[in-house]
Amino acid sequence: MTKPTMQQAPVAIIGGTGLTELAGLEILGESTPETPWGEISAPLVHGRLNGQDVVFLARHGNPHRIPPHEVNYRANIWALKECGVETVIAVNAVGGMHSAMGPAEVVIPDQIIDYTWGRASTFFEGELEEVTHIDFSYPYTDAVRRVLVDAARAAAVPHCDFGTYAATQGPRLETAAEIVRLERDGCHLVGMTGMPEAALAAELKMNYACLALVVNWAAGKTDHIITMEEIEAAIAKGMSGVKTILENSVVALGTLTPQFS
Template structure:
C-alpha cells in the first residue's frame, strides 16, 4: 500500500498487557517500515469525527516479550499514518503505598534502565548529528487533557510521577524494588522506553498512562503485600480495562483538537 492509498489517523494508541483491541469495527492496515513490520497490523477506527489508530505493542495474543518489541517499527507506523498524538496506556507496578492498584498515574518523568534495545532512529548521522532534547519525555498538553478526562469519568489519576523502565521479562527483586523506591520513583514498567524517546524523535507528542496493577516486589511498610505475579497483573488489568476505555473515550476528542 502506497502513502496515497493508506488511511490516515488523528490519534495513535498503543495497547499493552491485557489491552489488545480498541473498537469492534475497524479497518486493518498492514504497514511496512524501514525497520521491519510493527508488532501487528494497525486497526484504524472512527470515534465520531476522530480517526484512531490502535496497535498492540506485544502483538496478537501477547506473543512478543517487552525486550523483543520492534519499537521503531511501531512508532514509525504511527508516523506514517499521520497521527498528531500518541497515547500509551501501560500496566505498572506501584513503588509507593499511596499509589494503589486500580489507579492511574499520568507520568511526567522517565528513567530508562533497559539495555540492548534499538532506542533511536539514528543509527548513523548521515546528515549530521542528531541529539534530541528529552528533559520532558511526556507532552504537558496531552497530560493535562488526560488528567481532565480522568476527572470527568471519575477515575483516580495521580498528576505526575516517574516511571522506571526495566528490561523484563522478569519482575524486580526486592532489592531492586527498594532501590527504585528510595530513588524517588513512583511506578515500574517494561515498555515506556524506547517508546517515549522514539516518539520524540518522530516529532509526535506522547503521553504515558500507567494503570497500576500491583505493588511490584511488595511493600516494606506492609509485609502482608505479596510480590507481583503475572497472573495478578493480568487479572487486575482485565478488571480495570473498562476504566482505560472510559478514559480514552473522554480524552480522544480533546487530544485531536
C-alpha cells in the first residue's frame, strides 16, 4: 500500500487484523516507523473512520504469529506516539471469571493487576538523567472509558462497565488453581496482553482504555477443557459488538486531550 497522506492521527486501535473491517473505514495506507526499541509488531494501517483519522496496529503481527510474551510493546507504543496518537483503545481477548462476564460478552475494565514477568516493561531504564516514577493508580483513562460505555449503551451492545483485568504471562492458559487465586485477588478477567502495554502508554502520557471481549470461561469455571473451537465461536459472536462500539465512539475519542497534558 502507499504511504498515507496523513501520518498523524489522534486515535489508535490495537488488536487483531479483523479490526480494519469496520463499517465506513477508508484505508489510506501503511507505514513502518523505526523506533529506538526495535521493530513494531506489524505495519501501522492508517485510515479515516467516520471522518476521524485513526491508526490500527495488529498486536500479534499480520499474520497472527507473535505470542503475548514476545510482543514488542515498547516499540508498538513508541511508534503510535510518534504518529501523533493521543488516545489508545486496546482490544483484548480475555477469559471470564465473573458471572456476568461469559463468552462473547464485552467488558470495559477499570483496573488491572500485573502478573507478568520478564517483559521489557518501561521506557525509563538505562543511562537516565533521573529516576522517573509514574502514577498508575487508575490505569485506564476514565474519560475514554466513559466514551466507550456511552457508545455501548447507545447501540444497545451488552457489556459490563467494570472489571479488574489479571494480566498473566502466557502463552499457556492458566490452571484452575491459578484462577482461584486470581479471583481471591479480586480479578474478574484474565488475559495475556494487558501489561506492560497500559503502563507504557501512561509513561508516554497517552490516554488508554481496554475494550475486552470474553472468549472463554476461565479454567475451572466449566466442567470441560478450553478449546480453540469455543474461543473462535465466541469471537465470531462477540466481535460485532466490539466493532459497533469502535465505530460509534471514534469521533468522540478524537476530541479528547491527553490525560497527563
